[in-house]
Amino acid sequence: MSAIVYEHVGKSYPTGKGQSFQALSDVSLTVPDGEIFGVIGSSGAGKSTLLRMVNGLELPTEGHVNVLGQEPASLKGRELRLLRRQIGMIFQHYNLLSSKTIAENVAIPLVLSHTPKDEIARKVSQMLELVGLEDKHNVYPSQLSGGQRQRVGIARALVTNPKILLCDEATSALDPLTTVQILKLLQRINHEYGITIMLITHQMSVIAKACNYVAVVEHGRLIEQGPVGRVFAHPVQPLTRKFVNTVVPNTLNEDLRNRIDQGDEGTVVQFSYTDDGAKTLLADIRKAYDGNVSLLYANEVPLRNVTVGKIVLGFSGGSGGSSALSGRIGELVRNDPKLEAEVLHD
Numbered sequence: 001m002s003a004i005v006y007e008h009v010g011k012s013y014p015t016g017k018g019q020s021f022q023a024l025s026d027v028s029l030t031v032p033d034g035e036i037f038g039v040i041g042s043s044g045a046g047k048s049t050l051l052r053m054v055n056g057l058e059l060p061t062e063g064h065v066n067v068l069g070q071e072p073a074s075l076k077g078r079e080l081r082l083l084r085r086q087i088g089m090i091f092q093h094y095n096l097l098s099s100k101t102i103a104e105n106v107a108i109p110l111v112l113s114h115t116p117k118d119e120i121a122r123k124v125s126q127m128l129e130l131v132g133l134e135d136k137h138n139v140y141p142s143q144l145s146g147g148q149r150q151r152v153g154i155a156r157a158l159v160t161n162p163k164i165l166l167c168d169e170a171t172s173a174l175d176p177l178t179t180v181q182i183l184k185l186l187q188r189i190n191h192e193y194g195i196t197i198m199l200i201t202h203q204m205s206v207i208a209k210a211c212n213y214v215a216v217v218e219h220g221r222l223i224e225q226g227p228v229g230r231v232f233a234h235p236v237q238p239l240t241r242k243f244v245n246t247v248v249p250n251t252l253n254e255d256l257r258n259r260i261d262q263g264d265e266g267t268v269v270q271f272s273y274t275d276d277g278a279k280t281l282l283a284d285i286r287k288a289y290d291g292n293v294s295l296l297y298a299n300e301v302p303l304r305n306v307t308v309g310k311i312v313l314g315f316s317g318g319s320g321g322s323s324a325l326s327g328r329i330g331e332l333v334r335n336d337p338k339l340e341a342e343v344l345h346d
């Protein structure tokens with residue numbers, strides 16, 4: 001089942017004097033149940049607008065958004081409140097009430113839904129234990145670090161047992177180590193409770209560490225989407241490539257790049273692969289190619305549940321020349337869906 005489905009969604013905001021700004025155009029996207037789905041884009045791309053449509057804080061001006069089998073745009077009053085109870089949300093700046101204790105902050109959604117006091121106490125304790133703040137019931141947000149405050153945000157978002165957790169730049173205000181801890185906590189929650197997580201971020205490293213699906217948004221349009229391993233190993237759009245390069249650098253040093261361009265390394269081919277896609281590559285090439293093969297560059301990066309890598313090889317002196325070589329490489333790539341090849345110099 002799909003937790004969230006966007007169908008040809010558009011959003012235009014009125015900007016006065018009869019003018020409007022198109023923040024989203026024709027976005028179709030499916031967030032599978034129980035997955036961690038990341039949306040990445042530059043500032044102003046439309047990520048928040050997209051996320052806020054899940055709990056009906058924004059409504060589409062075109063198309064449909066379906067959440068847990070219901071359309072927030074068609075719900076009102078009690079029905080909308082019931083759907084929202086199944087959707088938790090955390091924010092970049094935590095949105096905690098400074099005059100209330102940690103326990104009182106976590107309790108807010110239950111107080112609003114008139115939950116009995118003893119049940120509130122039990123659920124709050126359970127949530128604070130889950131996020132590792134069981135000793136912080138009676139302290140105030142100002143006494144906590146950023147990472148601890150985000151943990152309170154997570155506890156508050158989960159206290160109603162939601163099926164979906166929305167994360168709006170939830171780690172953007174945190175240092176890299178705390179970011180890793182919060183992302184690990186989100187993964188644990190996803191794993192233990194089966195909660196679908198949709199997060200938006202402008203950092204590809206967050207996608208790499210936490211997500212198993214990614215969608216890339218540029219100027220309100222969805223330009224690329226798919227499983228994290230595939231998008232990181234074989235990004236198609238220029239913006240996606242830029243984002244991926246921040247995590248999996250594609251930078252051959254200048255000296256090597258010059259030698260390749262001048263033909264000093266012979267025919268040069270870059271192989272991109274996921275997981276064990278390159279395990280038998282060198283042996284296969286040895287069998288298929290009778291010339292010299294030199295390893296010019298290799299880099300492997302482990303992501304959340306997949307490894308992506310690149311190998312650059314130089315070929316020279318084989319019989320049949322470069323056309324025979326490209327035929328053999330084409331065959332290797334066709335036989336292995338985890339492998340892709342790009343000729344850097346012919």
Ligand SMILES: Nc1ncnc2c1ncn2[C@@H]1O[C@H](COP(=O)(O)OP(=O)(O)OP(=O)(O)O)[C@@H](O)[C@H]1O
Nearest residue numbers: 013014021023041042043044045046047048049050
């Ligand atoms: N209420 C509004 N009225 C007019 N324009 C809006 C409104 N809300 C958002 N926008 C515009 O829509 C575009 C998308 O905004 P959105 O906040 O969804 O982007 P974003 O990708 O989340 O950006 P950021 O990372 O900077 O928060 C932006 O250009 C923004 O200025």
